[in-house]
Amino acid sequence: MVEVSEVIEAPPEAVWSVVSDPNNLPIWDHHIYKVDGVPKSGLAQGTEYTTAVRFMGARAHASLKVLEIEPPRYSKIELRGLLDGVVETWLEPLDDGRTRLRHRVEYRFRGGPIGSLTGRAVRLLGASTLLKRGIRSQKHQVENSRRSRRSRPTR
Numbered sequence: 677m678v679e680v681s682e683v684i685e686a687p688p689e690a691v692w693s694v695v696s697d698p699n700n701l702p703i704w705d706h707h708i709y710k711v712d713g714v715p716k717s718g719l720a721q722g723t724e725y726t727t728a729v730r731f732m733g734a735r736a737h738a739s740l741k742v743l744e745i746e747p748p749r750y751s752k753i754e755l756r757g758l759l760d761g762v763v764e765t766w767l768e769p770l771d772d773g774r775t776r777l778r779h780r781v782e783y784r785f786r787g788g789p790i791g792s793l794t795g796r797a798v799r800l801l802g803a804s805t806l807l808k809r810g811i812r813s814q815k816h817q818v819e820n821s822r823r824s825r826r827s828r829p830t831r
Contacts, residue, residue, distance in 0.1 A: 679778065680808050682811045684775045685819050686774070686775060687773045692747055692767055696719055708728070721743070724739065729757075740754065741753065750767070759784060760784050
């Protein structure tokens with residue numbers, strides 16, 4: 677199990693609009709190169725979608741299913757593929773329009789050569805380091821999108 681959190685300079689609704697969209701996954705993790713099956717209306721309990729992952733020349737797919745979702749505060753998503761796991765996300769409002777974003781990932785690698793290779797790589801790199809990179813990318817995306825909206829001239 678790995679858990680990370682980050683304070684973001686934006687209200688929960690702005691953070692949620694970014695972190696609840698699986699189409700952003702390739703922005704946060706360069707190993708993910710494709711996301712399919714996300715409804716235009718967004719995620720809801722029971723929604724299923726897939727991701728395609730490229731790692732050290734190998735490709736794999738993962739299936740994801742939304743187990744619980746309470747916008748804009750919480751989601752719980754099941755992951756099946758090279759690794760099986762559950763990703764939980766919490767958004768906590770803070771003073772001054774800020775939000776604490778927290779992710780917890782419980783995971784287990786499946787067998788086989790690709791799973792074994794990925795498991796060794798994640799152990800070497802550190803799962804928490806990978807997750808920290810992802811949450812920092814989310815923070816960057818939220819805060820930059822808010823800055824660019826504020827700096828646009830009004831007509």
